[in-house]
Amino acid sequence: MTTTSTTSKPAGARVAVQRFGTFLSGMVMPNIAAFIAWGIITAFFIQTGWTPVPQLGGFPDANGTEYPGIVGPMLTYLLPLLIAYTGGKMVYDTRGGVVGAIMTMGVIAGADTTMILGAMICGPLGGWLIKQVDKIWDGKIRPGFEMLVNNFSAGILGFALAMLGFFGLAPVLSFVSQVLGNAVQWLLGAGLLPLASIFIEPAKVLFLNNAINHGVLTPLAADQVAESGKSIxxxxxxxPGPGLGLLLAFTFFGIGAARATAPGAIVIQFLGGIHEIYFPYVLSKPILLLAVIAGGATGVATNVAFGSGLVGVASPGSIFAVLAATERNSFIGVILSVILSAAVSFLIASVILRASRKRDLASGEGGDLSAAVAKTQANKGKESSVLGGLAANPVAATAPAAGATVATATAVHNIVFACDAGMGSSAMGASVLRNKLKKAGVEGVTVTNQAIANLTGDADLVITHKDLTDRARQKSPNSQHVSVDNFMNSPKYDEVVDQVQHQGGSAQ
Structure with missing residues (x-):
């Protein structure tokens, strides 16, 4: 079994933005459950909710008694502090998370608006600063004084950063948040918000959407929910409408593998909420960007017209998640926005596909998604398990590069799939291998998934996309490392199964 350290490097600017977006999503995604919980509480208990409760929603009761509720405190304190702690921990483990949260608390107390944006800045910054402070006396502390120095250095730095956040950063970040909020309100008032799709839809295809979605839209949306109970x-x-319309067009008017795989992709995209499944279809014929842009703009315009919105994050972007987060008076607008955006995307994509159908059939282009899948994964900068089944032919296993490691017969009991976020791609890859091991009758081997940044070095074997193997090896140098091109059906999985079957005590 071989591994490879080959790395593809897209354009530097795009990679930088992707890494920035990945870092932002790394702070937000682990805390999505908290956003969803807050959204449910908001939907039910605020004054305009399904079941208004003053004590929980934070509004005056019939006697005029005011209550703080839990909706406001969760938005003001819980969500920002969770994000800040996660961001600081990403930079410098638990110690960084604690100092980052302390700094963020200063910003929260000193600001007059929700500080989710401040948490995304102060959490990682606090973690980085305590990391630099620890470097000053690394290896210089006398035995027995480590805990004393570590606790007081973090405490004193946390105190200083809390003061800096309260007096220095809070006014600045409040101003920035106000400017961004006013910009959104201006776009809404001028009827220009649908134009945002011109940037958002191409950004999704290029995997640049995390920087926009988690860095700007989520903080602003949370503020709008606090003010009006919903946010567009x-x-x-x-x-999910634009992607649905595009895939329906391929279902009826596509050719070859693109047409054959489109119905299955609809299930994954529309019901499962994994939008990246339709990106290769767009990249196979880039002019189809017009279809998803028009569809996205139609959906936004519909929600603007009906004044509809969600009470929380719809993640993943499944129709079920969208409906679950829909504000009680917004169902008509939200459902219509999905239907109309899908219809517009379908109509435009159908015209494009029909117009080029004869040429595509004659040239053999437009039906094989292999090249588009490869391009999509290059844009993403990592392997995507949901895309693996789209290619007409599985991507061949790469040959070992210079310096590549050959996996040994060392006993393997703990296998970890690792990717950037530690969720979608790696989770599905782990599921595939887990099923293969089960069918082979292998017991005593655990298969899990996690983010590369969270690798602890105790895994016996780490499986990553070939572009991420070098990073994984740095985080877990003593593990065996296996690189794959395709998380869904890599031939390397059979080699892993064969290895664990022939190690002592693993096969049943």
Missing amino acids: LFLLEAN
Whole structure:
């Protein structure tokens, strides 16, 4: 079994933005459950909710008694502090998370608006600063004084950063948040918000949407929910309609593998909420960007017209998640926005596909998604398990590069699939291998998934996309490393199964 350290490097600017977006999503995604919980509480208990409860929703009761509720405190304190701690921990483990949260608390107390944006800045910054402070006396502390120095250095730095956040950063970040909020309101008032799709839809295809969605839209949307109980901004990127329309067009008017795989892709995209499944279809014929842009703009315009919105994050962008987060008076607008955006996307994509159908059939282009899948994964900068089944032919296993490691027969009991976020791609890859091991009668081997940044070095074997193997090897140098091109059907899985079957005590 061989591994490879070959790395594809897209354009530097795009990679930088992708890494920035990945870092932002790395702070938000682990805390999506908290956003969903807050959204449910908001939907039910605020004054305009399904079941208004003053004590929970934070509004005056019939006697005029005011209550703080839990909706406001969760938005003001819980969500920002969770994000800040996660961001600081990403930079410098638990110690960085604690200092980052302390700094963010200063910003929260000193600001007059929700500080989710501040948490995304102060959390990682606090983690980085304590990391630099620890470097000053690394290896210089006398034995027995480590805990004393570590606790007081973090505490004193946390105190200083809390003061800096309260007096210095809070006014600045409040101003920035106000400017961004006013810009959104101006776009809404001028009827220009649908134009955002011109940037968002191409950004999704290029995997640049995380920087926009988690860095700007989610903080602004949370503020809007606090003020009006709903926000249209949650739907700018999550609407599954444009992708649905595109895939329906391929189902009826596509050719070859593109047509054959489109119905299955609809299930994954529309019901499962994994939008990246339709990106290769767009890249196979880039002019189809017009279809998804028009579809996205139609959906936004529909929500603007009906004044509809969500009460929380719809993640993943499944129709079920969207409906679950829909504000009680917004169902008509939200459902219509999905239907109309899908219809517009379908009509435009159908015209494009029909117009080029004869030429595509004659040339053999437009039906094989292999090249588009490869391009999509290059744009993403990592392997995507949901895309693996789209290619007409599985991507061949890469040959070992210079310096590549050959996996040994060392006993393997703990296998970890690792990717950037530690969720979608790696989770599905782990599921595939887990099923293969089960069918082979192998017991005593655990298969899990996690983010590369969270690798602890105790895994016996780490499986990553070939572009991420070098990073994984740095985080877990003592593990065996296997690189794959395709998380869904890599031939390397059979080699892994064969290895664990022939190690002592693993096969049943």
